[in-house]
Amino acid sequence: MAKISALQGISKRKSPGHHTPRKRSHKRDHAWVDVSDDDLEVKSTKKPSSKSSIKFDLSSRKKPRLSTTSGPSGFFSNDSLQQQRKQLPIYAGKDAVVDLVRENDVTVLIGETGSGKTTQVPQYLLEAELAGSGMIAITQPRKVAATSLASRVAFEQSTSVGSLVGYSVRFDEASSSSTRIKYVTDGMLVRELLGDPLLSRYNIIIIDEAHERTLRTDLLIANLKTILQARNGSASVNRTGDKGKGKHKMPGNYNPLKVVIMSATLEAEKFSKFFGGVKVAYIKGRQHPVIIYQTTSSQPDYVDAALRTFFQIHTDQPPGDVLIFLPGQEDIESLEKSIKMYANQVPKDSLSILICPMYAALPPSMQTRIFLAAPVGTRKCILATNIAETSITIPGVKYVIDTGKCKEKRYIAKQNGTGFDTLLTRDITQSSAVQRAGRAGREGKGFCFRLYTEDTFNALPLTAEPEICRCTLASSLLQLRCLSQNLEEVDFMDKPDEESIYFAIKTLVLLGALDTHKTLTPLGRKMAAFPLEPPLARALLAASDLGCTAEVLTIVSVLSTSAKLFVDSHDVRDAAVEARRKFRHLSGDHLTVLNVVRAYEDVSRSEGKAGRKDWCRKMFLNERCLAEAMSIRTQLRDVCERHQVDWKVGLREHEGSDGDQGLILRAIAQGLVQNAAFLQPDGSYKQAMGHTMIKIHPSSSLVDKKVPAIVYDELVYTTHVYARGVSAVPKNFITETQILRQRTG
DNA sequence: GAGCACTGC
Known part of the structure; x- marks a missing residue:
């Protein structure tokens, strides 16, 4: 790669601490750079760095081995649609897959990206009538995947979603009595398990993206093993038609169950072994080639290395958008500033640069920008977190720059039964690196620049540690106890730490969900009915005893949203703090949240949707968070009604006396x-x-x-x-x- | 006196 002389000397940065958060001051880091618009040369008070361009090892070119995402997209006329289905790599293996599933209770299916397994296998199994009169469930870790796959497959079957092909995710369901193929989130199927422990509505269950090893997928896989014994293991298996609802049947009277585990190759053996050495089928994928470059030396300052690599690509390589993977918002903002600072120093005949940051906390209006095609004469540069690795696909990307870093939330359980979350930057896994590289080959030949050496890559762990080993387990433990199972005894693919289990037990005992003999209490069973973390479920039920259900329901709804309530970005901090002051409650953040929602509801009533949106922007509130909280609250009210909890009971309107509001805090404190x-x-x-x-x-x-x-x-x-x-x-x-x-x- | 990836019910 050619050097970029104008960029000499910009590489001086502090080496990032690996496991301690670092502080980065833009002012200090760039204080020595004095750039006016016409300057092509960077004026530096420091010596230019000896390695202004990053050397990539060209001999280490290789193709990514595998990656997984959802199936094909695009629309065709029916003839060409069926034609296109037959051109998918999996079509050649159709009979083999059908035979394997017919002859085995459990099949492990490995399909590379673009093989079409997720959309085609359910259709093959339905057409081969392997599901009898029951349903086929396909689990997905993410809601958006479940709904979009259902649409695609319904389209291929020439029906509308919700008839033959449906889906079921939180807050949204499209299915009917004629539904035979159902795409569901893994969490949704765990919920179903609580009401139907043998999942008797389904005759085939396909666990897709199993390699992601989400907590819920692991729970399902462990349960499927015992369900298989219950439904297929006994001699009295009834293999004739399923006429009634499963729950009315006697044990041993269920239809046999077929299980298909679909995964990336890295864990095929592990899945197979777990189910007693079942057969594994491999399906090749189809993707455009991606040339991978790795650096010849390690790059301790990955943000700076990304900056220099971007400009190497920008000045040397043909048009095509660049996607840079960074661990978090802070690095993204820092790199954005740096790129802007140097953007006007590249040769005049270069493309202009359009920088698009992308991370979950970014306001939606900013997020949509990345999906728009870059204007003529422009190269888009997307600075993204892991959000671009699996959750969203960005069109037009030809070059990927991979820093090799991500942030990971990890729960640290202490021996005394306490613990806390950490959120630290760490190295990615090999499968994640492959996935990131694959993002360059969605539309044509692509290039991936890894800011780490081949040795570093080889030393990376193959796959991420399963979620079950790094998360709080209280919620899962409670669910298992509702199924009369013990966390310690369940046959998981990977067992959680003893300390995490102990902490989960201690939590549930303290909340009164378990008694000291670890037996599930009536209160615990009620808590499990709510789609809430146990402490929040406990607070809600405490509120119903104290007569402030309405208020705590609102608070708990906001606390269990995924988005942050308050918008907080550098540029607007003072204004945001000022706006927030209006909602502030002396007792702290929980009643402040309640004030915000009350104000939001007032504005909704008086000014409607548009006014509400405007108001949120002015108040630096995240409307997505509030909207989600309203959906959650509605769902929680339904659950309350089913369990004879009167959700309308609340404190007197505008009472405001400390004594009454103390009741809210008392309920919160109980949780x-x-x-x-x-x-x-x-x-x-x-x-x-x-x-x-x-x-x-x-x-x-x-x-x-x-x-x-x-x-x-x-x-x-x-x-x-x-x-x-x-x-x-x-x-x-x-x-x-x-x-x-x-x-x- | 700080800064937070992602997903799910």
Whole structure:
């Protein structure tokens, strides 16, 4: 690759700390650069770096081996549509796949990207009448995949979604009595398991993207093993028609079940072994070639390396958009500034550069930009997190720059039964690297520039650690106890740590969902009915005893959304803080949330949809979060009704007395018993049920406040152990609850 | 006095 002389000397940056969050100041890092618009030369007060261009090892070119995404897209007339189906790589193996499934209870199917397995296999099995009169379920880790695949397959079957082919995801379902193929999220099928432990509606269950090893997929796989024994194992298996609903049947009277595990190759053997050495079928994929370059030396400062690589591509390579994978928002903002700073120094005849940042917290209006084609004479440069690895596909990408880093949330369980989340930058896995490279070959031949050496790549772990080994397990444990199973005894592909299990048990005992003999209580069964984390479910049920269900329902709905309520970006910080002040409640973040939603509802009523949107923007609130919270609240109200919880009971309108609002906090505190801390004489806080010293997160309305006791939504370890989502509560709320639980629990 | 990938019910 040719050097870019104008960029000499820009590589000086601090080496990033690998497992400690680093601070990066744009001002300091670039203080020595003085660039005016007409400058082509960077003026530097430092010596130019000896390696201004990154050397890539051209001998290490190779094709990505595998990757997985959803199937084909595009629309065709019916004739050519059927023709196109026959041209998919999997079509050649159709009979073999059908025979394998017919002859075996469990089949492992390995299909590379573009093989068509996800859309075709369910249709083959239906056409071969292997499902009898039952349904075929195909699980997906993500909602958007489940719904879009259902549309595609319905189209191929010349029907509309919801008839022969349907889907079922949270908040959205399209199916009917005639539905035979159903795409579902893995979490949805776990929910179904609670009401139908043998999943008797389905005669074929296909677990797709099994290699992702989500917690819910692992739960399903473990349960499928026992379901197979129950439905296929006994001699009294009834293989004739299924006339009634499964739950009315006696054990041993179920239709046999077929299971298909679909995965990327890396774990084929493991899946096969888990089910007792079942047969594995391989299907080749079809994708455009991607040439992969790896660096000859390691690049400790990956943001700077990405900057220089981008300009190497930009000045040397033909048109085509560039996708750069970075770990987080902070790096994206930093790289965006750097690229802008140097963009006007490239030769005048170059393409102009359109920078598109892409991460989950980005406002939706900014996110849509990346899907628009770059204007003529422009090269799009997309700076993305992992969101672009599997969740979204960006058209026009020809070049991928892979920093080899991502952020990972990991739960650290402590021996004393406490713990907290960490969110740290770490190396990606080999399969993730392959997936990222594959993003360059969606539309034609592509190129991937890895900012790490071949040796580094070879030393990367093959696959990510399964989620079950790094997440809190309280929710799964509760679900398993509803199925009369024990977390310790379930035959998982990978067993979770003892400490995580102990912590989950301790959580559920403290919440009163289990008694001290680890037996499920009636309260626990009720909690499991709600699509909420156990502490939030407990807070909600506590509220129904205290007469403030309506308020806590609202708070809990917001807390269980995925998006952040408050928009927070560098440029608008002061204005955002000012706007937020209007909602601020003295007791802290939980009642502040309630104030926000009440204001949002008032605006919705008085000014409608458009006014509401405008208002959210002015108040620096994330409307997506509020809209999602409203959906969740509706769903929770339905669950309340089914379980005789009166969700309308609330405090008197505009009462505002501290005594009444204290009830809300009391309910919240009952859910967050485990997340409490007391003020120490030196002004810091210490966990009520552990030894960790914690600080209130600066984003909290209670930051710098000294109150005797707090409860918080979560602890996150970044530069300190921070409590986020904090409310001040009377100390006795916590001690009383603890004593009560010890006595009854 | 800080900064947060992604997904699911």
